Amino acid sequence: MNCNYTTLAKDTITKCPHCESPHITTTEACTPLGFCTDYDADIKDFNGRFDFQPYTTSLTLDAEAKLEYTAPCHNLTIKSNILPKNGLVHQINTNDGKLFKVGRLPDTNRYVAKEAYPPNNQPYTFDEKQIALIASKTTGVLALSINKQTPQTDLNPLPSNQNHEEIKAAFISWGYLLQRAICSYLDIETSEIEVGYQINKNKQSEIFLVERLENGAGYCNYLSGRIFEDVPYNAFIKPFQENQPIYESLMQQEHQTQCSSSCYDCTRDFYNQQHHSTMHWRLGLDLAKIAHDPNQPIDFTAPYWHSHIQTITNRLKNPTKTNNTYIITHNNQKILITHPFWSTEYIQTLQTTHHFDKTLNIIKAEKLTKEI
Numbered sequence: 223m224n225c226n227y228t229t230l231a232k233d234t235i236t237k238c239p240h241c242e243s244p245h246i247t248t249t250e251a252c253t254p255l256g257f258c259t260d261y262d263a264d265i266k267d268f269n270g271r272f273d274f275q276p277y278t279t280s281l282t283l284d285a286e287a288k289l290e291y292t293a294p295c296h297n298l299t300i301k302s303n304i305l306p307k308n309g310l311v312h313q314i315n316t317n318d319g320k321l322f323k324v325g326r327l328p329d330t331n332r333y334v335a336k337e338a339y340p341p342n343n344q345p346y347t348f349d350e351k352q353i354a355l356i357a358s359k360t361t362g363v364l365a366l367s368i369n370k371q372t373p374q375t376d377l378n379p380l381p382s383n384q385n386h387e388e389i390k391a392a393f394i395s396w397g398y399l400l401q402r403a404i405c406s407y408l409d410i411e412t413s414e415i416e417v418g419y420q421i422n423k424n425k426q427s428e429i430f431l432v433e434r435l436e437n438g439a440g441y442c443n444y445l446s447g448r449i450f451e452d453v454p455y456n457a458f459i460k461p462f463q464e465n466q467p468i469y470e471s472l473m474q475q476e477h478q479t480q481c482s483s484s485c486y487d488c489t490r491d492f493y494n495q496q497h498h499s500t501m502h503w504r505l506g507l508d509l510a511k512i513a514h515d516p517n518q519p520i521d522f523t524a525p526y527w528h529s530h531i532q533t534i535t536n537r538l539k540n541p542t543k544t545n546n547t548y549i550i551t552h553n554n555q556k557i558l559i560t561h562p563f564w565s566t567e568y569i570q571t572l573q574t575t576h577h578f579d580k581t582l583n584i585i586k587a588e589k590l591t592k593e594i
């Protein structure tokens with residue numbers, strides 16, 4: 223569940239084949255033929271508005287999906303399905319982990335959620351069960367991951383890396399930046415392409431893009447570069463470079479000062495509310511930078527970090543800056559502000575010059591106010 227590995231198989235597994243976690247959640251899931259809230263009400267036309275909130279659902283790629291590698295683009299590894307039938311995805315609603323309690327009404331095939339009725343008017347039901355709701359489809363899917371890293375970074379997404387949560391948040395943020403870039407490139411609505419995150423079988427973070435339409439409209443196949451080889455560069459990498467509209471809109475002074483992590487002008491939308499509190503557009507841009515060229519340094523010298531790190535460190539105590547390294551002092555201890563992508567080896571090399579006592583990553587530092 224940590225890594226989003228999902229299979230509909232009935233066999234029991236004791237260990238996740240992707241992240242090796244022993245914590246496997248097995249749930250009875252069903253796909254209803256239809257939903258109805260009131261069987262006695264008059265039938266009305268759909269007015270185009272959903273009254274339910276879709277943010278408790280999560281998008282997962284089925285373990286049976288068969289994605290094939292295409293030519294890499296710069297430092298991006300790209301996989302996609304050539305035939306829609308090989309891209310099986312699920313939208314799963316576990317009711318925030320609580321599942322839905324349903325029971326069958328006598329003499330019908332209808333299952334109802336008894337708790338939805340007024341307490342004094344609950345119907346008799348039998349065959350009660352706890353279920354998750356699942357909607358599955360096959361469509362165009364494209365998965366993106368980072369190929370190479372330098373010793374400066376460690377993007378290991380497993381819990382053995384103390385920054386694994388920030389790394390996951392970075393990939394999800396990059397995913398939504400990519401959604402914006404792709405939809406602008408293809409001139410389509412962002413609702414046409416959905417974004418998912420998983421840890422793949424090589425134990426790497428992977429962003430997958432899913433076409434909204436059943437069987438797909440062909441976007442992912444086009445984006446894969448199988449037809450025109452310059453498409454992946456133009457859709458996934460170029461939009462995050464200087465002088466490109468998406469990059470420049472993120473870099474606007476007003477956005478930089480007002481958006482410390484994410485907002486509706488960068489990575490947020492109504493459908494990704496479950497990620498609003500963790501997404502971080504600056505970390506997303508750092509991944510876009512690694513996707514372009516793994517040899518570019520990842521630190522706070524990037525233009526989008528510059529004023530932000532100064533604001534954060536000035537708010538804390540006694541900031542000092544040497545060679546683009548930020549150290550704050552608290553209780554006579556020197557604390558190095560680190561980037562969540564930095565490897566332990568890289569932090570050790572900084573230790574030999576800066577002699578700090580502790581480290582604090584910038585995402586945690588942001589959440590602190592004056593006193594630490």
Ligand SMILES: [Zn+2]
Pocket residue numbers: 223224225226227238239240241242243
């Ligand atoms: Zn796993």
Ligand SMILES: [Zn+2]
Pocket residue numbers: 477481483484485486487488489503
């Ligand atoms: Zn923003």
